[in-house]
Amino acid sequence: MPSLKDIRKRIASVRNTQQITKAMKMVAAAKLRRAHDAAVESRPYAEKMRELLANLSARVSEDSHPLLVAREEKRIDVLFVTTDRGLCGGYNSNLFRLSENFLGEHPEQEMSYRFVGRKGADFYRRRGRSAMDDSPVTWNAPPEEIAAAAAGRFIGRYLRGESDGAYILYSRFRSALSQVPTAARLIPVAPAKVDEDQQLTEYLLEPSIGDLLSTLLPKSVEVQIYQALLEAVAGEHGARMTAMESATSNASDLISHLTLQMNRARQAAITKELLEVVSTAEALG
Amino acid sequence: MAGEISLRVVTPVRLVLEEQVDELTAPGPLGQLGILPDHAALMTTLDVGQLSYKQGGANSVVTLAGGYAEVLDNVVTVLADAAEFPDEIDTARAENARARAERALEETDPTDEEALAAARASLQRALVRLETAARR
Numbered sequence: 001m002p003s004l005k006d007i008r009k010r011i012a013s014v015r016n017t018q019q020i021t022k023a024m025k026m027v028a029a030a031k032l033r034r035a036h037d038a039a040v041e042s043r044p045y046a047e048k049m050r051e052l053l054a055n056l057s058a059r060v061s062e063d064s065h066p067l068l069v070a071r072e073e074k075r076i077d078v079l080f081v082t083t084d085r086g087l088c089g090g091y092n093s094n095l096f097r098l099s100e101n102f103l104g105e106h107p108e109q110e111m112s113y114r115f116v117g118r119k120g121a122d123f124y125r126r127r128g129r130s131a132m133d134d135s136p137v138t139w140n141a142p143p144e145e146i147a148a149a150a151a152g153r154f155i156g157r158y159l160r161g162e163s164d165g166a167y168i169l170y171s172r173f174r175s176a177l178s179q180v181p182t183a184a185r186l187i188p189v190a191p192a193k194v195d196e197d198q199q200l201t202e203y204l205l206e207p208s209i210g211d212l213l214s215t216l217l218p219k220s221v222e223v224q225i226y227q228a229l230l231e232a233v234a235g236e237h238g239a240r241m242t243a244m245e246s247a248t249s250n251a252s253d254l255i256s257h258l259t260l261q262m263n264r265a266r267q268a269a270i271t272k273e274l275l276e277v278v279s280t281a282e283a284l285g
Numbered sequence: 286m287a288g289e290i291s292l293r294v295v296t297p298v299r300l301v302l303e304e305q306v307d308e309l310t311a312p313g314p315l316g317q318l319g320i321l322p323d324h325a326a327l328m329t330t331l332d333v334g335q336l337s338y339k340q341g342g343a344n345s346v347v348t349l350a351g352g353y354a355e356v357l358d359n360v361v362t363v364l365a366d367a368a369e370f371p372d373e374i375d376t377a378r379a380e381n382a383r384a385r386a387e388r389a390l391e392e393t394d395p396t397d398e399e400a401l402a403a404a405r406a407s408l409q410r411a412l413v414r415l416e417t418a419a420r421r
Contacts, residue, residue, distance in 0.1 A: 038298070045295040048362055052328065052355060144297060201357060206329035207314045215330055216353065226297055 004269065007262040011255055018251035024087065025244035032176060032237035039173065039230040046223050050192055053220050056213055057191040058200055064210070066159055067217040070188045075110040077132065077154050077163045078102070079186070079225065080124075081170035081232045082117030084138050088236055089243035091171060091179060092119045098181035099169050112163065114153070116146055116229065143229040151186075151222035158187045168224070173231040176238035184228070186221050288340055289322040294347060294363040301368045302347060309338035309361065311354055320356060327356040333409045335417055336363065346371060348417045350410050374418040383411035 002010075062068050080099055082092050099120070103111060112132035115121040121137040124130070131137065135149065154166040166187040171179040194200065205212055288305035295301065311318045312334025331354050337346045352365035386408035393400045 041299045042297050044293075044300055045297050045364055048295060048355070048364055049353075052353065052364075056328070201326050203355075203357075204325055204327040204329075206318075206327065211314075212328060212330060212353075223297060 002261075002265075004262060004265045007258055007265060011258045011262065014251050014254050014258065018248055018255070021244045021247040021251065025241055025248060028237045028241035028244060032234060032241055035230065035234035035237055036173075039227070039234050042227060042230055046227050049216070049220055049223055053189075053216055054192040054194050055200065055203070056209060056216065058194040060209060060213065065213045065217055067155065067187060067189050067221075068191075071164050073106070073109055073164045075112065075163045076106060077157060077166040077187075078111055078113050079150050079154070079166070079168045079170075080113055080115050080117075080120045081168065081228065082115070082120035082123075083232075083236045084118045086119065087243060088240040091236060091239035092117075092123075094179075094181045095120065095169065095171060096123050098183060102167070102169060102183050114150060116150070116232075139233075143233070144226055147222050147226035147229055151218060151225055154187055155218050155221060166221075168228050170228045170232045171235040171239075172228075173235040173238065177242055179235035179239060184224070186224060189217055189220060290320065290359050290361055292338055292361045292363070294336070294349075294365060294368050296352075296365050296368050298367075301365070301370075304338070304340065306338040306340050309336065311336050311363070312349065318354075320361060322359055324356050324359075326358075327354070329354050331363065331365070333406065333413055335413060336368075346417055348374070348413050351406075369414065369417075371417045374414050376415065376418045379411050379414040379418060383408065383415060386411050 057068065078099075080095070082095050086092070113124060113129060114132050114135060115124075115137040116139065118138055121131065133153070135153070139146070141149075154163070157163040158166065165185065167183055167185050169181070169183050172182040174180055288307045290306050290309065291304070292306045292309055293300070293303050308319065308321050311320065312332040314330050314332060318329065331349055331352045333351050334349060335346050336349050337344060339345075348369050348371075349363070349365045350367040352363060354364070355362045386404055389404040390401070390408060393404050395401065
């Protein structure tokens with residue numbers, strides 16, 4: 001049985017930990033709100049872009065731009081989005097599982113990974129899979145720059161024929177409590193379909209439909225990555241908030257359990273002392 | 286009279302502007318593009334430059350760092366890579382950016398077309414921002 005002093009020490013240490021997890025929870029909640037706002041604010045742009053692209057691509061054949069043409073997937077580029085830091089519950093391990101499944105579904109293909117987030121890079125470094133280039137793997141740059149760099153790289157490789165497709169593996173943000181690990185195709189671009197019976201608006205196009213497509217398509221890849229990154233960030237904070245919330249309540253449980261133990265130990269000590277006094281008195285009596 | 290065109294400027298980061306305007310002028314690929322009420326449906330790319338719009342007698346300006354515009358039934362949607370109002374522009378930063386871009390332009394290998402184009406684009410962005418800031 002641990003001594004009274006030992007139990008007191010443990011209670012103090014658990015209380016310390018609880019204060020840290022509580023603080024982390026509050027920080028994550030504040031960051032979640034900001035990240036969530038950023039994701040919501042970027043939505044109008046992404047939606048309008050999807051609309052424009054759907055409208056444009058409805059009036060051209062599929063082979064009018066190389067980024068629209070699908071080919072047999074022999075080499076695939078993957079953007080794997082994880083976090084830099086831990087303590088966010090199962091967020092990263094869910095992504096690792098998604099990625100391993102993704103690899104399992106494409107056994108024949110040659111996969112090149114590019115990482116955002118140190119955790120994913122570390123996971124594959126331990127398994128001997130290296131990144132396709134030496135681009136930074138952390139979140140230090142602003143998301144729009146990360147998205148632009150990754151999009152440029154993937155598009156270049158696709159157009160030069162060094163890859164036959166690009167995917168992004170990330171955590172889709174559903175709510176603070178729920179993130180869904182998702183694999184989405186970036187290249188070739190699959191524009192949303194316009195309803196058949198809906199009349200296509202006759203637009204004047206400047207400078208030309210080809211020019212419009214060739215700037216809009218790469219931009220849309222970039223925007224898709226950017227959106228995914230924003231959602232990933234929001235999800236990370238959501239996951240951390242939830243994890244820290246349950247850590248805090250676990251600490252509370254532990255403290256009340258230890259307090260009970262401590263009170264029992266104290267009671268036992270008092271009883272023992274009393275017994276000693278009584279039996280001494282009797283022996284002397 | 287309230288403007289007849291509803292103008293919306295969005296960037297990936299935020300919704301910059303949502304206003305009713307009487308007319309606007311945007312930096313089109315083939316020169317300045319003036320849009321009055323009842324303009325035909327139009328989809329176009331936009332260059333780096335100033336988007337100006339009139340509300341009543343008042344003229345306002347926003348800088349655009351390139352993008353797209355759609356005109357449809359008196360609704361103009363501008364998708365800009367970045368957009369700033371004159372009072373948001375940090376003149377010192379823009380001045381720095383211009384100096385940096387000019388240096389880059391001189392140092393860039395003249396045969397490297399891509400780098401040259403990038404340097405020219407950033408120089409132009411800096412110039413437009415300075416010009417807009419001067420109108421404050």
